[in-house]
Amino acid sequence: MTGLRYVYAVCHPLGAPLQADLSGVAGDPPRLLTHGGLVAVVSHVPERDFAEEPLRRHLEDLDWLTETARAHQQVIDALTAVTTPLPLRLATVFRDDSGVRVMMEEREDDFRRTLDRLEGRVEWGVKVYVASEAQEAEPTTAKPASGRDYLMQRRTKARAHEDSWQRAERFAGRLHTTLSAHADDARLHPPQNAALSKAPGQNVLNAAYLVPRAESEEFVEIVDRTKGEESGLRVELTGPWAAYSFVESAGESGAGQPGEPGEEGA
Numbered sequence: 001m002t003g004l005r006y007v008y009a010v011c012h013p014l015g016a017p018l019q020a021d022l023s024g025v026a027g028d029p030p031r032l033l034t035h036g037g038l039v040a041v042v043s044h045v046p047e048r049d050f051a052e053e054p055l056r057r058h059l060e061d062l063d064w065l066t067e068t069a070r071a072h073q074q075v076i077d078a079l080t081a082v083t084t085p086l087p088l089r090l091a092t093v094f095r096d097d098s099g100v101r102v103m104m105e106e107r108e109d110d111f112r113r114t115l116d117r118l119e120g121r122v123e124w125g126v127k128v129y130v131a132s133e134a135q136e137a138e139p140t141t142a143k144p145a146s147g148r149d150y151l152m153q154r155r156t157k158a159r160a161h162e163d164s165w166q167r168a169e170r171f172a173g174r175l176h177t178t179l180s181a182h183a184d185d186a187r188l189h190p191p192q193n194a195a196l197s198k199a200p201g202q203n204v205l206n207a208a209y210l211v212p213r214a215e216s217e218e219f220v221e222i223v224d225r226t227k228g229e230e231s232g233l234r235v236e237l238t239g240p241w242a243a244y245s246f247v248e249s250a251g252e253s254g255a256g257q258p259g260e261p262g263e264e265g266a
Contacts, residue, residue: 006045010039026071036105118210125209129199130168176205182209
C-alpha cells in the first residue's frame, strides 16, 4: 500500500514485537521506522483522506473522527502493552518516510527527555461524580400548607444540595492527595461537561496519575477501596493508558487525552 505516512508514537526500540494481526488507521498494519536510535510507529494512509484539504474536512465529521480515533488508540494500546510510547497527536501525517525522519531529528532532544521521564510508567485516570438529583433519594416532604412552608422547603433542599456538594469536594480533595502520594506525577483536568460526556452525575474530580507500571496493582487497590465509601458519590478508574497527560514537554508532538483530535503534520 502506498500513500502518506501516519505516525502514532515515538518509542525506544521495542523489546517485543507488536501483535501480528494489529490493524491501524485506514486498515493498514503499523510498522516500525527506526532512526537515530528511536522508533516511529507508522502506517500508510491514502491521500484522498489525509492530504491537507480532505483531512481538514474529515476532522469536522464526527463519525470519521470517531473511527480514526478508535484505530489510533488501538495501536497506542498495543504499544503500551510492550513498551512506553510517546503518543503523537491524532492525525499526525507526513509525506513519506523522509519527512518522518526529519521530524525525529528536529525533536530528538524532546523525545529522549520525555521518554526517559515516562519510562516504565503508565497513566491512570480517576473521576469522581456527584449523583444527579434524579438519582438521589428524595426525602419525603409534606405538601406545603402555605407559601411560607414552600419557601422553607426550598431553603432546606438548597442547603442539603450545598452540603452534598461540599462533602463531595472534601472527598475528592482527600482522594487526590492520597493518589498523588502514590504517583510520580499528577494532572488535574477541568471537570467534564455532562452534556458532552453523557456520564451520569456531576463531575467533581477529573485527574490523571503517572504511576510506575510495577506499582499499578497497589494504585488500583487504593482506588477500589474508596468506591462506595461515600454515599451519593461514584468513583471511576480508567487505564492503564499511554501517558497522554504527561507529554507536554514534547511540544508540538504531545497529544491530548485518549481519543482527542490533534494536528496534521504533513
